[in-house]
């Protein structure tokens with residue numbers, strides 16, 4: 001491909017041409033950047049060199065997790081997620097913006113309460129996290145249109161290209177969002193340190209990487225006020241978009257099929273050499289802007305627990321340590337918290353939950369992999385030598401030599417080129433998919449010569465699906481570790497004692513050597529726990545051999561001012577490092593969020609799920625511990641630790657039995673009844689579409705051409721029969737897993753119930769009765785709209801793929817068309833429910849009338865529950881209310897769950913206090929449990945629950961069950977959760 005710069009000559013010529021046309025190009029291409037200094041001349045807070053980023057002159061590893069604020073419409077819950085990231089040792093959060101939801105109507109920006117990004121940015125700052133802002137304009141993200149606005153489908157020409165129509169379209173957005181970023185940059189006291197421009201600008205429909213577009217977009221963001229360094233995220237090491245300050249790329253090594261979570265298809269990538277052998281010209285810090293941390297799951301998929309297993313703790317160990325072996329210094333995990341595709345945020349490939357199998361579940365509970373990751377983040381945070389390390393060039397035969405003949409281990413050695421020449425020996429399996437462990441010895445190059453370890457009479461063990469980092473000449477504070485075969489979690493100095501935590505898996509045998517100075521150290525060696533270690537001192541080197549104990553027992557070994565704590569992986573991963581002054585270490589507990597010291601009190605804040613014994617190491621002055629504000633019995637132990645036992649109060653709360661609520665029902669498809677007046681509907685009178693894909697019929701029946709971009713769409717074709725029409729056929733398009741139903745003058749014609757792959761479907765239906773000459777007929781089509789397609793390939797128009805009727809006709813005879821009319825959500829782009837946002841409502845009658853909203857007066861409705869359902873095809877709408885009373889200080893996430901009902905085909909949506917929080921397709925699944933966050937659910941008062949039921953078969957449909965279930969119980973949480981605005985129903989002018 002020409003555009004991928006495979007040809008250096010071409011690149012150089014182009015560079016010269018562009019440099020003449022735009023002088024600033026010369027700077028962008030000249031990558032001889034000075035190290036660690038101001039590169040942009042506009043700010044001095046965030047700088048970089050070829051090794052790492054600096055913030056205020058200090059090097060740091062950026063460990064970031066991706067969160068999409070718009071996938072959680074409860075502002076006061078952001079802090080919970082962000083604090084959980086902080087406690088996991090992250091120092092940054094990365095966010096995509098969503099152009100499509102804030103500029104739903106062209107030129108009108110609505111930052112309503114739930115879409116306002118400021119509270120998220122403030123919460124990030126409060127949690128102590130930096131922010132990587134990724135405003136797009138294109139983001140992908142499995143969201144409708146990949147973040148592009150629906151009106152964009154009417155803007156002619158290729159998108160993500162220097163097509164003027166497109167660049168004019170994005171400019172107001174870039175101005176608006178650029179200004180927001182500028183205001184929140186670190187340079188102005190905010191948390192934003194980096195800005196990613198575009199997203200995976202890597203594949204091009206026309207085969208051309210459009211430099212003019214790249215350059216222009218970058219300038220537009222800069223003009224909007226951005227001064228912090230810019231980054232890109234190339235989809236692979238393709239060398240695209242190198243005008244940014246720091247080149248970055250993405251990696252999803254195991255892809256997105258979660259159905260066989262034990263199978264790994266691909267090896268941990270070794271990017272380091274690729275990087276230098278590739279066309280990458282920017283040698284800033286190695287930056288992975290998206291590293292797989294889960295997977296999205298599609299309609300009919302395996303479910304998110306399977307994705308959490310595929311990309312589980314073992315993946316983190318092997319693949320992330322592979323990244324460290326590639327000397328990566330900026331790393332963003334996609335996703336750290338996925339959230340929900342509430343209110344039609346999804347693109348057609350995915351369903352309501354966007355849990356992603358991440359470390360933090362959609363319901364904000366922690367997965368096991370959260371704890372494994374903590375071992376890595378904390379290690380990197382205390383290992384400055386890693387920041388200036390680069391890998392050795394090691395041939396396979398050299399590796400085998402170092403590994404004393406072991407052939408099935410891959411070894412990477414990183415060496416700090418400055419200071420002490422610290423080395424990180426990273427071992428992993430060559431046959432990484434296997435489940436065998438390997439025993440080995442390894443020759444380490446230390447400051448006291450090369451040493452083959454272990455010196456003791458045992459071998460090291462590389463467990464199956466594991467990778468280990470062995471240390472050489474590592475400074476843990478004032479303690480010089482000559483080598484350690486056990487991994488290091490952290491080291492912290494508390495009251496003059498340097499605590500070093502090493503860990504491994506139970507029964508593993510390890511060896512570590514330390515520089516000590518004289519007999520003083522020897523005499524102070526002691527332990528008061530079970531002893532599984534021996535030592536020897538030789539020439540001021542203390543060598544300790546130890547086993548990792550089972551059952552969570554740990555060992556501590558004191559020499560000089562160092563205390564070596566030896567934990568098993570499980571214990572280390574549940575040990576919290578808190579940045580009080582001096583630091584505190586808390587062993588045990590589901591989550592410790594923060595700590596503060598006040599006199600002799602240590603105040604801990606956190607979340608517990610069961611009675612828990614916490615072991616605490618803190619300043620000597622600390623005598624008393626409080627947990628979540630409550631004083632707890634605090635016992636000192638001889639070894640300097642404090643012990644507390646805390647039993648959380650997790651009261652049962654009364655949950656409504658949804659089946660027994662006082663349900664009311666109404667018909668939500670009056671559009672098929674005789675005499676229904678559709679005069680207020682939009683007439684589909686266009687015969688021209690800006691869409692590149694022209695319809696097969698002369699009338700344009702594309703919903704987006706008329707301003708409807710989400711939810712259910714209704715079409716009504718008015719015909720005068722010629723006589724003899726006995727079949728209707730149509731080609732309907734709604735995106736993967738969509739469905740539709742058709743009626744002729746109110747008589748049911750048929751449905752397509754949908755399947756996992758079909759986004760455009762052709763049907764042929766016998767009409768209920770052949771039409772007679774001169775008869776008036778109305779064909780009503782109710783179709784689902786699964787979101788706009790993404791536009792991953794640049795310089796295409798994929799997101800414009802029409803939703804509607806592409807083609808149709810009759811057999812037997814050809815009637816005369818009077819007109820087609822359509823409706824989607826009431827108001828289209830001028831949507832009514834400004835508070836809940838543009839995508840929350842679709843075109844169902846119930847939605848247009850606002851029946852899903854609180855306080856709608858349903859007293860005239862008949863009683864009827866979704867369990868009774870409907871006896872014929874159509875759409876019924878159900879409403880009920882219930883109360884909740886959950887005491888403050890508890891975090892009890894809840895879900896509304898359907899049971900497995902495969903009988904007749906139906907589609908159903910859930911609305912809680914007016915927010916659409918679930919789209920269930922019973923024949924496709926897999927999602928049956930729909931998490932509803934606190935703040936959407938009112939935990940202290942009344943809730944309005946509404947359910948739509950679209951029956952797609954002659955026998956009708958009904959739910960088998962519907963339950964509200966508590967997903968987990970935690971004492972703690974983030975305190976008071978403010979409910980998101982849930983305006984009550986009021987009569988809608990012009991509703992039809």
Ligand code: GAL
Pocket residue numbers: 139140141142199200235250290295296
């Ligand atoms: C990446 C893309 C993200 C997201 C991810 C898969 O390629 O940049 O936006 O789509 O794939 O979840």
